[in-house]
Amino acid sequence: xxxxVTETAAREIDTIIRQQGLDASKIRLRVGVKGGGCSGFSYIxxxxxxxxxxxxxxxxxxxxxxxxxxxxSGESAAGGSATAVATAAPGGEPFTVHVICDPxxxxxxxxxxxxxxxxxxxxxxxFNNPNSTNTCGCGSSFSA
Numbered sequence: 001x002x003x004x005v006t007e008t009a010a011r012e013i014d015t016i017i018r019q020q021g022l023d024a025s026k027i028r029l030r031v032g033v034k035g036g037g038c039s040g041f042s043y044i045x046x047x048x049x050x051x052x053x054x055x056x057x058x059x060x061x062x063x064x065x066x067x068x069x070x071x072x073s074g075e076s077a078a079g080g081s082a083t084a085v086a087t088a089a090p091g092g093e094p095f096t097v098h099v100i101c102d103p104x105x106x107x108x109x110x111x112x113x114x115x116x117x118x119x120x121x122x123x124x125x126x127f128n129n130p131n132s133t134n135t136c137g138c139g140s141s142f143s144a
Contacts, residue, residue, distance in 0.1 A: 001111035003031055003099055005060045009116040009125060010097045013047075014064070022047065028057075028098045031114065032105035041108060043127050048100075055100040064092035 005013070017024050028051050032044040051057065101109060113128040 002058045003056075003101055003106075003109055004111075004113040005029070005058075005097055005099055006113065006115040007062050009114050010060050010062050010095075011064075012116040012125075013097050014062075014095045017047065020047075024095065028100045030055075031099060031101045031109060031112075033108050044105075045114075045125060051100050052102070054103055056103065056106050057101075058099045059096050060099065061094055061096045063094050066092045 013029055014024070017027055026049045027047050028049065030044070030046040030048050032046075033041045034044055036042050108131055109129065111130045115126045115128065117123060117126050
């Protein structure tokens with residue numbers, strides 16, 4: 001089974017790549033595990049240009065959303081006029097996130113879904129790993 005990157009996670013990765021001025025055609029998202037953390041293993045996410053022959057690889061292509069501005073109408077609670085609101089609309093250009101994983105990490109990550117959450121209590125990448133038997137409270141480490 002592949003490592004799965006949700007559309008939300010792919011959009012965040014694409015945003016990071018563009019903000020850092022990296023060449024998206026050369027950049028790979030390396031996903032891996034290392035020993036350590038509360039539960040035994042920690043997840044690794046790294047943007048890299050280095051891909052090894054033995055790496056597993058997957059490509060996920062989505063479409064960037066076009067930002068549009070909508071003019072608000074009426075008055076705000078403070079008595080001033082309402083401001084424009086930016087919304088995302090379909091119809092943007094496609095982008096691809098290239099994901100790679102070394103063979104040893106893949107043993108632990110096979111079938112894992114990587115998502116991105118932006119919530120009141122925090123924002124970050126979230127791993128849904130069907131191979132983990134236990135995870136820590138913060139979700140950044142696991143045991144298998």
